Amino acid sequence: MTTDGHETDPGAAAQPVQGFMALPNRTEKGREAFSRCLADVVRTVGLDIAPAEGPGDRRTWEHRARVALREACRQGVSLSEESFDALVKAGIHDPDPSSNRQFVEPALNAFGRRRARTALLGYLRTGTDPERAGAARAWYWTALPLRMPLVRARNPGAGRAEPDDRSAVSAEWHEAALREFVANEHLDVRRCLIPGLPLGKSFYRQELHDLVDTATATARSHPDDYIRHRVEHQVGDTGGL
Template sequence: MGEGRFERYDRYERALVDVLNLLNLAAPPAPSGDERKDPRARRHWQCSVALMIMREAVPPQPEEMFEPLMLAAVYEPDPSHTQRHIRPALAAFGRRRVQTRLLKYLRTGTNYEIIGAADAWYCTYLRVTGSDTGDDPSTDLRHAFQETGLRICLANDHPGVRSRIITLLNLRLEDNPPELRPLVSEVLRIVRAHPDNAIVDRHRGAG
C-alpha cells in the first residue's frame, strides 16, 4: 500500500509518543535492537500505549493533541482497536471536527490512510460521554462521506480500498439524492462483480 509495515509502524508510534507527551505520561520501554524487527513485540507495545491513551485522554485536552490523535487513529493497524483513539478524540474535540479531518484523509491520503480513515469513520458514531456525538447528527458530513466514498470506489481500484469503503456505503438508489444516483449505479456494477460474496450479499437488492 505504498509503505512497508515497519514504515507505517514508525509513523503510528511517533503519533502515540506525541500523544503520551501531551498527556505527561511515560511510555513503557519500547522494543529496541532486533525486537524492532519483530511485529509481535511492536504490536504489544503499541497496544499497551493505545490503552494508556484511551484511559487517560479525558477532556479537556490541548489543541496540539488533535493531529497526533487522529494520525494514530488512521494508522492503527487493527481496526478493532481504532476506537481506542477515536473515543478520546470524540470526547475532546467532537464528532464534527473528527469527521471533517477523516474526510480529508479519505480525499487526499494514501491507500493505507484511506482504509484507516474508513475504519475510524465507522467508530465516529460511538456515543461518548461528555461529547457532542449524541446531539450533532452531522447530516451534511454523512452526505459528504457518501459522495466521497462513491467517488473513491470509482477512481481507486485497489481491492482493499474498495472492499472497505463499499461496506460503509448506502447503495439503495432511493436513499440517495438524485445527484448521487448515477454514482451509486456505477458502484453497484462494481459490487455485483466483486469476488467477495459477503460484499455482494450485503448489497443484494440495492439499486
C-alpha cells in the first residue's frame, strides 16, 4: 500500500499529500472473514457471481464480486435491510483500507450517513479488536458526499429520511475513539484509530481534556513508528470527520 486511506478529506478532490507514512498492514490476517462477508454481499444484493471453485480461486472470485458490485451501483440497485448489514461488515473486514470504500459508499447513499455511522460506532464500542480496527478504517469514507442517486433502500422507510448532515454522530465517534485509543493496547486498533482521531482539545468537552493529554502522551511514547509519526499531525488537526 502506498497510501493510508486517511490523508485527505474524502469529500474533496484527491490531492497528493506529502509527509504521511502509509498505514501498515494489519497484524492479524482476516482474509477468510472478509471472504465470508463478501459472499453475504453477493447473496443479499443479488449479484450474479458463480461461487469460487476452490481456495485457489478466492482472489479471482473476490475481484469478480467487487466488479459486479461496482456495476450494480452504477446501473442502479435497491438494497434490503440485510444488504445494509452485509455491506457494513464487508467494509469493516476488507483488508484494503482503500477498497473498503466500495462497501461503505452504497450503504451510505441508500440508508443515510447517520445510520451508517451509527452502525460503525456500534462496532467500535462492542466489536472484537479486528472489528474495531476495521470500523475505524471504514469510518473515514462516511464523510463522502452522496453521489449514488441510483442506489436506494428497498424499503422507503429505511432510506435517507432526514437532511444529510456531514457532522452526524461525529462527537460520539470522537469520544468513543479517544477512550478506545487510550484503553485498548491492540496495535491494529491504535494504528487505525489515530488517523481519524483529532487531538485538539477544542473537539471535546472539558471533562475529556485530561484524556486527550493521555492519548497524546501514549502515542508520542509508543514503540510503533506509525503511531508516533501520526500523532504530530493529529495534535494540530483542525478537521475531524
